[in-house]
Amino acid sequence: MSKIVIALGGNALQADPKDISAESQRVTAQRTAKPIVDLIEEGHQVIIAHGNGPQVGQIVATYEGAAAVNPKLPVMPFPECGAMSQGYIGYHLQQAIREEMRKRGIEKHIASVVTQVVVDKNDPGFKNPTKPVGSFYTEEEAKKLMEEKGYVMKEDAGRGYRRVVASPEPIDVVEAPIVKTLVDAGHIVITVGGGGVPVIDEGNGVLKGVPAVIDKDLASEKIAEILDADYLIILTAVEKVAINFNTPQQKELDQMTIEEALKYIDEGHFAPGSMLPKVKAAIKFAGSKPGRKTLITSLEKAKEGIEGKTGTMIVP
Numbered sequence: 666m667s668k669i670v671i672a673l674g675g676n677a678l679q680a681d682p683k684d685i686s687a688e689s690q691r692v693t694a695q696r697t698a699k700p701i702v703d704l705i706e707e708g709h710q711v712i713i714a715h716g717n718g719p720q721v722g723q724i725v726a727t728y729e730g731a732a733a734v735n736p737k738l739p740v741m742p743f744p745e746c747g748a749m750s751q752g753y754i755g756y757h758l759q760q761a762i763r764e765e766m767r768k769r770g771i772e773k774h775i776a777s778v779v780t781q782v783v784v785d786k787n788d789p790g791f792k793n794p795t796k797p798v799g800s801f802y803t804e805e806e807a808k809k810l811m812e813e814k815g816y817v818m819k820e821d822a823g824r825g826y827r828r829v830v831a832s833p834e835p836i837d838v839v840e841a842p843i844v845k846t847l848v849d850a851g852h853i854v855i856t857v858g859g860g861g862v863p864v865i866d867e868g869n870g871v872l873k874g875v876p877a878v879i880d881k882d883l884a885s886e887k888i889a890e891i892l893d894a895d896y897l898i899i900l901t902a903v904e905k906v907a908i909n910f911n912t913p914q915q916k917e918l919d920q921m922t923i924e925e926a927l928k929y930i931d932e933g934h935f936a937p938g939s940m941l942p943k944v945k946a947a948i949k950f951a952g953s954k955p956g957r958k959t960l961i962t963s964l965e966k967a968k969e970g971i972e973g974k975t976g977t978m979i980v981p
């Protein structure tokens with residue numbers, strides 16, 4: 666039995682990026698629950714983390730839109746929207762995983778912990794927004810949003826334009842002791858959703874939410890270290906990491922050593938904002954203590970991946 670932190674990518678929550686309805690996410694979560702419960706059924710101790718880029722963007726935009734037509738409605742601050750996204754996504758995952766466990770006769774409890782993650786107020790990420798949130802827009806729509814709302818909009822890996830916000834590095838997970846207690850008691854915990862709500866220590870131990878979105882792969886790596894997990898599994902839309910991705914020379918990798926991964930980063934094989942943070946999180950976890958490994962694979966292949974049959978394993 667291994668202790669596994671699973672980081673769920675966008676496709677685990679929204680199968681069709683154009684359909685951002687709650688119903689679509691609820692149905693997608695049911696599909697996502699199956700490979701996760703496969704691992705639980707095998708006896709692994711599973712801790713779940715997830716992204717929130719599309720959802721937090723949607724929540725912010727909804728409040729802004731509502732405030733524009735009804736001035737009595739306050740604009741909701743970004744950290745509060747992040748916390749809402751944890752609750753919204755956690756609720757769907759809790760329902761779906763609980764139901765899948767119930768069907769299989771697995772008697773375990775599952776809960777989401779609204780999680781705050783400490784970041785440095787001087788993190789250079791605050792000066793250079795990189796994290797895509799919300800929906801995809803055409804170049805024309807993006808220009809209009811930049812002019813009208815002052816958003817920073819960037820092209821996202823050939824998929825269209827998206828709003829980008831600051832993405833500081835995670836330093837510590839505030840609720841980690843509670844997560845550890847629940848995990849040690851045998852419960853399934855959903856934590857660091859959306860990378861955690863980013864908070865800064867104002868200097869006196871008082872925590873204050875800041876408008877940013879922490880990368881969920883890096884936050885998952887942080888909680889995996891704190892919980893002393895054996896595996897960090899990053900589940901995304903591709904079965905394996907590739908070099909020369911999307912070119913005729915594309916080569917999928919079964920395994921990468923940390924040294925090889927660093928070389929591939931230098932050579933520019935991993936797109937910033939998509940595969941790069943995953944590989945960085947993978948390197949950090951695999952290098953943090955002997956025996957720790959990171960697996961990057963698709964949601965559907967999680968079980969086969971942990972059995973060593975597919976995916977890309979990052980090892981020291």
Ligand SMILES: Nc1ncnc2c1ncn2[C@@H]1O[C@H](COP(=O)(O)OP(=O)(O)O)[C@@H](O)[C@H]1O
Binds near residue numbers: 673822935
């Ligand atoms: N070198 C690479 N190998 C494999 N996939 C890559 C690579 N570079 C970029 N990608 C893209 O990155 C995507 C994963 O990033 P993203 O969709 O942002 O992640 P998430 O699943 O966390 O939402 C893959 O589906 C693939 O399209």
Ligand SMILES: NC(=O)OP(=O)(O)O
Binds near residue numbers: 675716797859881882
């Ligand atoms: N917080 C975060 O990394 O979200 P996405 O994975 O949706 O980009």
